[in-house]
Amino acid sequence: MFEPVIGIEVHAQLKTESKLFCSCSARFGASPNSNTCPVCLGLPGTLPVLNKKAFEYGIRTALAFNCKVAEISGFDRKNYFYPDLPKNYQITQQASPVGVNGYLDVVIDDETRRIRIKRVHLEEDAGKSIHEGGDITGAVFSLEDYNRAGVPLLEIVSEPDIRSPKEAYEYLSMLRRTLLYLGVSDCKMEEGSLRCDVNISVRPKGSDSFGTLVELKNLNSFRAVERSLEYEVKRQSELASENKEIIRETRHWDEEGQTTVGMRRKGLAEDYRFFPDPDLPRLIIGESWIEKVRSDLPELPGERKARFIRDYELPEYDASLLTDTQQLADYFEEAAKEYGHAKTVSNWIMGELLRLMNVTGIGIESVKIRPCDLVAMLKMIDKGTISGKIAKTVFEEMFTQGKSPGDIVKEKGLVQIADEDELTKIVDLVIQDNQKVVEQVKAGKDRAIGFLVGQVMKETKGRANPQMVNELLRQRLAGEN
Amino acid sequence: MRLSKEDIKRISDLARIELNEEDESLFAEQMSGILRIVNKLDKVDTSGMDQMVTPTGFTNVLREDIALPSLDPKEALFNAADREGAFFKVPRIIEVD
Ligand SMILES: [Zn+2]
Numbered sequence: 001m002f003e004p005v006i007g008i009e010v011h012a013q014l015k016t017e018s019k020l021f022c023s024c025s026a027r028f029g030a031s032p033n034s035n036t037c038p039v040c041l042g043l044p045g046t047l048p049v050l051n052k053k054a055f056e057y058g059i060r061t062a063l064a065f066n067c068k069v070a071e072i073s074g075f076d077r078k079n080y081f082y083p084d085l086p087k088n089y090q091i092t093q094q095a096s097p098v099g100v101n102g103y104l105d106v107v108i109d110d111e112t113r114r115i116r117i118k119r120v121h122l123e124e125d126a127g128k129s130i131h132e133g134g135d136i137t138g139a140v141f142s143l144e145d146y147n148r149a150g151v152p153l154l155e156i157v158s159e160p161d162i163r164s165p166k167e168a169y170e171y172l173s174m175l176r177r178t179l180l181y182l183g184v185s186d187c188k189m190e191e192g193s194l195r196c197d198v199n200i201s202v203r204p205k206g207s208d209s210f211g212t213l214v215e216l217k218n219l220n221s222f223r224a225v226e227r228s229l230e231y232e233v234k235r236q237s238e239l240a241s242e243n244k245e246i247i248r249e250t251r252h253w254d255e256e257g258q259t260t261v262g263m264r265r266k267g268l269a270e271d272y273r274f275f276p277d278p279d280l281p282r283l284i285i286g287e288s289w290i291e292k293v294r295s296d297l298p299e300l301p302g303e304r305k306a307r308f309i310r311d312y313e314l315p316e317y318d319a320s321l322l323t324d325t326q327q328l329a330d331y332f333e334e335a336a337k338e339y340g341h342a343k344t345v346s347n348w349i350m351g352e353l354l355r356l357m358n359v360t361g362i363g364i365e366s367v368k369i370r371p372c373d374l375v376a377m378l379k380m381i382d383k384g385t386i387s388g389k390i391a392k393t394v395f396e397e398m399f400t401q402g403k404s405p406g407d408i409v410k411e412k413g414l415v416q417i418a419d420e421d422e423l424t425k426i427v428d429l430v431i432q433d434n435q436k437v438v439e440q441v442k443a444g445k446d447r448a449i450g451f452l453v454g455q456v457m458k459e460t461k462g463r464a465n466p467q468m469v470n471e472l473l474r475q476r477l478a479g480e481n
Numbered sequence: 482m483r484l485s486k487e488d489i490k491r492i493s494d495l496a497r498i499e500l501n502e503e504d505e506s507l508f509a510e511q512m513s514g515i516l517r518i519v520n521k522l523d524k525v526d527t528s529g530m531d532q533m534v535t536p537t538g539f540t541n542v543l544r545e546d547i548a549l550p551s552l553d554p555k556e557a558l559f560n561a562a563d564r565e566g567a568f569f570k571v572p573r574i575i576e577v578d
Contacts, residue, residue: 016546023549032567033554041557053546074534081497083571131573143568146557271495281539 002202002237005210006162006229010175012154012185013125013193014057020124020152021048021091021280028191032145040150042087048279050075054122054152055098057184059285059293061154062099062120064182064300069290073098074282075122078272083144084127092155094274096282097121104158104178105302106170110316115171116159125151154184160199160210165229172196172222177301181326189221198225201246202236211236212246216260218253228253231260304329312342321350327364335371339378348374352392356399368402369395377405390414390462418465420472423456426464427472430455441477449473482520483513 019026022039039046062069073096077089099120106113127149132141156175162168176194179185187194196219201211214232219225232251239246251260299307301323308319308329322332332349336342353374357367377394380386386394386409397408409415417423430452431438440448449470456469486505489512493500500508551557554567563570 018546018548023544023547024551025548027548031554033557033569034567035551036554036557037551041552049542049544051546052543055543079495083569083574129574130568140573141565142571142573143565144571145568273495276534278535281535281537281542284540 001205002233002240003163003205004165004200004202004229004233004236005160006164006168006198006200007160008158008162008168008171008225009197009199010156010172011125011195011197012156012179012187014054014152014154015183015185016051016054016057016152018051019150020051020054020122021150024147024150026151028193030147033147035147036149040086041146048091048277050280050283051152055283056293057152057182058098058120058122058154059290060182060297061156061179061184062102063290063294063297064178065099065102065104065117065120065156067099067102067117067120069099069285070096072096072282072284075277075280076274077277078274080270080272082126083142084129084146084149086127086146086149090124090126091277091280092123093121095276098285104171104174106167106174107320108167108170113161113167115161115167118157118159120154120156123153123155125149125153160201165226165233168198168229169222169226172225174301176222177324181298181301183298195219196225198229200229200232200236202233202240211240212248214246214248215250216253217250217263218255220255224253224255227258228260231258235260298326308332312336312346314342314346318343318346318350321354322346325364331364331367331371335374338372339375341378344378345374348378348395352395353399356396360399367399369398373398373404380405380409384416384418384465385409386414386416387462387465390416414463416465417460417463418468420468423464423468423472424476426456426459427469427476430459431473431476438477449477482516484509484516 014026016026018024019035019040022037024035024037024040027035039048059069073093075091076094078092078094079089081088097119100118102117102120103114104117106115125148127144127146130143130145132143158171162171176187179187179194185193189195198216198219199213200216201213203209203211214236216225216228216232219228236246247262250263252263254261305316305319305323308314308322309316312319314322323329328349332342332345335349336345339345353367353369356362357364374395377386377391377398380394381388381391386405393412394405394408394414397403397412398405401408403411434452434455437448437451441452452473453466453469456464456473457466486502486509489500489505489509493505493508558564558567558569561569
């Protein structure tokens with residue numbers, strides 16, 4: 001039996017206004033080369049100056065991942081030639097990353113797994129190449145857009161602590177959730193603001209040796225990470241069990257074929273010749289700076305989930321789902337505080353709200369129902385103004401129109417009929433029209449009364465108070481005897 | 482320390498500078514001489530001294546995160562050897578086998 005040994009490198013674009021070392025806009029989607037300047041184009045004689053917010057985001061993330069923040073941090077040059085890199089070196093943090101030796105706890109099947117984080121460091125992104133004539137192998141020319149060159153990136157490198165494709169998926173989900181809670185990145189894989197590289201080897205289960213490392217690329221979703229790892233675990237385990245050689249290489253995930261394909265290997269080993277960037281003075285991160293950033297940390301997803309279980313007595317499943325995003329958790333919490341009975345609020349959010357959000361593709365930030373509207377609706381159910389069944393209709397109307405539940409109930413005439421005289425009239429009418437069933441009930445077939453209740457509900461379009469209808473029917477039928 | 486012709490070849494490959502054999506011999510000689518001079522620094526006693534990364538002695542030089550206008554793409558592309566639309570156009574990237 002073989003077990004996989006997996007490590008993951010994540011690159012997250014930081015959500016700053018400007019680039020890491022110049023004042024060009026860092027926004028995605030501008031027209032080609034319109035966000036460039038002499039600094040990010042690598043023109044001679046320019047001087048990079050570090051973006052304070054980006055650096056503090058680095059400290060913030062390092063703290064959130066339980067890292068030790070460097071006392072002295074700095075930037076190094078990584079030298080290599082590639083057209084998307086105008087300076088012919090990338091400014092990164094090789095020798096003194098902002099954070100080291102952290103961890104992230106991931107819950108899998110009710111079990112907490114601690115994945116160690118080796119380092120968190122800042123670096124600049126490269127530009128974007130468009131290969132004319134299809135892919136890189138067939139292209140004659142490449143077109144370069146340097147808008148992305150110099151955009152701040154945070155690299156988060158795990159130790160090889162991940163032991164299954166599913167664990168890799170959960171690690172990435174939790175990492176992404178944490179970055180979103182921190183507000184440091186948009187984490188949009190489709191826009192490339194979150195990217196991941198994975199390395200995997202296999203070894204006999206229980207062994208503490210390491211096998212030959214294979215790097216996986218072209219992973220455009222967390223699902224792609226999981227699938228490609230499943231494929232690689234199988235491929236490598238088969239090779240290993242037949243005592244065949246596993247080649248150290250980079251493999252491309254082919255989404256269509258659901259396989260990994262080995263890429264051509266370079267003849268020369270990379271030699272990046274790292275050295276400290278003399279243009280960038282070092283950073284002395286004192287205790288007071290760290291404490292200031294620490295005091296600004298939000299409640300993180302794991303903490304918030306634990307608090308929901310503790311304070312609102314929610315099941316783990318509910319707490320996990322509700323803390324998926326900060327906005328959803330805020331939404332729940334606002335409603336739960338106002339209403340009191342948290343589980344009822346949770347049921348409506350996890351049931352109706354998430355269902356409607358899924359169907360319409362609307363995110364929580366654009367949902368028209370305010371938490372106070374949800375509470376108002378729940379109180380209407382409690383008071384008997386509307387039935388639980390009608391409430392679902394009201395909720396849908398609230399979702400599509402954004403009106404208050406009171407207005408919808410009034411407009412649509414959905415108020416529950418709990419007026420005895422009014423209900424009695426309808427009950428009598430139903431009794432008159434369904435004499436056969438009435439006979440059955442009188443003959444002792446108690447279940448048949450359900451049919452009569454149903455008829456009353458039908459007459460009132462679901463607006464009758466079912467309990468009252470039941471009582472009234474029994475009264476009238478008993479009285480007829 | 483003496484640099485061999487192989488060292489020079491490796492360095493010129495990394496720097497993407499094409500040298501002929503004559504150049505390689507010449508630069509091996511010249512660069513060995515440069516290294517001999519620089520190596521004298523090894524004799525200086527630096528124990529107890531901090532590493533100096535920048536000569537300025539500055540630390541924590543930071544700017545606020547404010548976006549300012551960039552170059553006009555026309556200006557950005559002014560010195561480009563080749564262009565297409567608002568893109569820099571470069572020869573295709575050849576993977577080394
Ligand atoms: Zn710039």
